[in-house]
Amino acid sequence: MKITDLMIKDTMILDLQSTTKEAVIDELIASLAASGRINDPSLFKEAILAREVQSSTGIGGGIAMPHAKTKAVNEATVVFAKSSAGVDFASLDEEPARLFFMIAAPEGAGNVHLRTLASLSRLLIDSEFIQQLMDTRTPDEVSALFDAKQAEEEAKTAAEAEAQANKAGEAAALRKPAAVIVGNPDSEAFVVAVTACPTGIAHTFMAEDALKKKALEMGINIRVETNGSEGAQNVLTSEEIRRASGVIVAADKNVEMARFDGKPVLQRPVSDGIRKSEELIRKAANGDAPIYRSEGRSGGDDAPAGKSGTIGGKIYKDLMNGISHMLPFVVGGGILLAFSFLLEQMVGVDNPLVKLLQTIGGGDGAFHFLIPILAGFIALSIGDRPALMPGMVGGYMALNSNAGFLGGLAAGFLAGYVIILLRKVFAGLPKTLDGLKPILLYPVFGLLITGGIMFYLFDPIFSSINEGLITGLNDLGTGNKVLLGLVLGGMMAIDMGGPFNKAAYTFAIGVFTSSGNTNGFMMAAVMAGGMVPPLAIALATTFFKNKFSETERKSGITNYVLGLSFITEGAIPFAAADPLRVLTSCILGSAVAGGLTQLWSINVPAPHGGIFVAFLSSNAVLFLLSVLIGSVISGLIFGLWKKPIART
DSSP: OOHHHHSOGGGOBSSOOOOSHHHHHHHHHHHHHHTTSBSOHHHHHHHHHHHHHHSOSEEETTEEOOEEEOTTBSSOEEEEEEEEEEEOOOOTTSOOEEEEEEEEEOTTOOHHHHHHHHHHHHHTTOHHHHHHHHHOOSHHHHHHHHHHHHHHHHHHHHHHHHHHHHHHTOGGGGGOGGGOOBSOTTOOOEEEEEEEOSSOSSHHHHHHHHHHHHHHHHTOEEEEEEEETTEEESOOOHHHHHHOSEEEEEESSOOOOGGGTTSBEEEEOHHHHHHSHHHHHHHHHTTOSOBOOTTSOOOSTTOOSGGGGSHHHHHHHHHHHHHHHHHHHHHHHHHHHHHHHHHHHHHOTTOHHHHHHHHHHSTTTGGGGHHHHHHHHHHHHHHOGGGHHHHHHHHHHHHTTTTHHHHHHHHHHHHHHHHHHHHHHGGGSOGGGTTHIIIIIHHHHHHHHHHHHIIIIIHHHHHHHHHHHHHHHHHHHTTOHHHHHHHHHHHHHHSSSSHHHHHHHHHHHHHHHHTTSOOOHHHHHHHHHHHHHHHHHHHHHHHOGGGSOHHHHHHHHHHHHHHHTTOGGGGHHHHHHSHHHHHHHHHHHHHHHHHHHHHTTOOOOSSSOTHHHHTTSSOHHHHHHHHHHHHHHHHHHHHHHSOOOOOO
């Protein structure tokens, strides 16, 4: 496919009028909309801005390439535009951008389209070609220039591939020209690189081409693997990694790193692969980089850019690993529980289908695995595979005690760092015992230490907390009913099913059962307080879309169902990822909801069910209003407080 098949003449703007970055984006989007290439300009702009939040697509050299891959696009298109005056696009070199390429890719973009976009990205590394583009005056000239340049590059690539195949005697190389090692065949200097950006459309391939061209100039051989929209291409072989002097990882997303164990590895943002290619190649060729250890983590000044390069970023990444693996259990189990509550009201609690759904989704099924999975995969992120088992066992111990999901978080981090500690302790053992470490030493000692700390430290601490809370709640109940409602509602949101949540719920159940299931005032407070967190998350992800990833927004929709069903755990993934904002906002809203139920003397004669038992309450309208007010308060606080983030 020709680049000009995507860069249609009708969308080109050769006299761009905008003078600010956002105005440029708006003008380019308007051209796309006018030609019918996108179906939702607002959604497309949202995706474009989300990519800009992560890092500017003003790559320097007078070029900007704002891009997005989204369902708002009808057909893959590139809008070409020129500005004679230049626009401040927050470019990497802080120079004005004059040439703009807005790339619009549909969610289902085919491989041909993606390869064509990759070809476009590679062309824009050529400074002479850029000047020729600046000199064009009509859309026809632009199209002709791209057609000629693309044909020239394809012929050059084919020639290089043929030469490589003849030299190596490998005819297969003709079929995979991108895998050719470039540089000086007579030089022994050899480096390997991986390039990747979140969308995998432009920067991935521009970094690849910049590294290859610079290596050719420097007389250094290089092989580059790309992690673009089509997945990993030209994957590095173990032999190539073995003989490389150093490794360059120019990436803004996770790539497979274990294969580089023991090699000097430079971990940089993908933009450095474009703008600082010479520096990276020189350092990699000289082995001037931290030695990467897959069992722990490499350090040094060349740690990955962004969140992963800081202590907070490291913790965030480990949390995300646990949360992403736990999320299917929350969603699957929560939805089945919600259906069981609905059916229970229609056919009764003894119905076999109700029991089946509650068994599969509840404490004996999916929900039984939430905390162990969370803890296990946090541990895996920190200490690799040897940490998975002790992490999951620690999480299971937290599940069966009052440690709750906070205890699970602690178990995950504990197990991960216990394994790292054990690696250091056993580092001095003879190499003949290396085979025993992963199958004997790490499992036994990792489990013993993690389990021992969980058993002797967390259980007693959280049990004492629970007992003290229940005693305090009983005393508080005699003084001020509204204040008690505030406290109970707020406690339901403190740890989303942990000791505080359980203490409040246990207190309400105690009052409920001791009164012969007639005093459901406290139950109203805890149920309203427990419904608020997932509903608040759902509202925030709905009305503050630019502050959440696509995955988070989809999970937010699920939280509508979970919240209405009184399944507080739906908010756990968000609370674990951003505890300060989520917990603070949810505690406030839940407290308000709980207090309002007591102010309006609402009685809920059922220990669970959410909206499905609301109509059995003494005043269904006021109960739902309490939940709504609390959810709106929490959702607004969280949504306004949270900063916009990048979406991949």
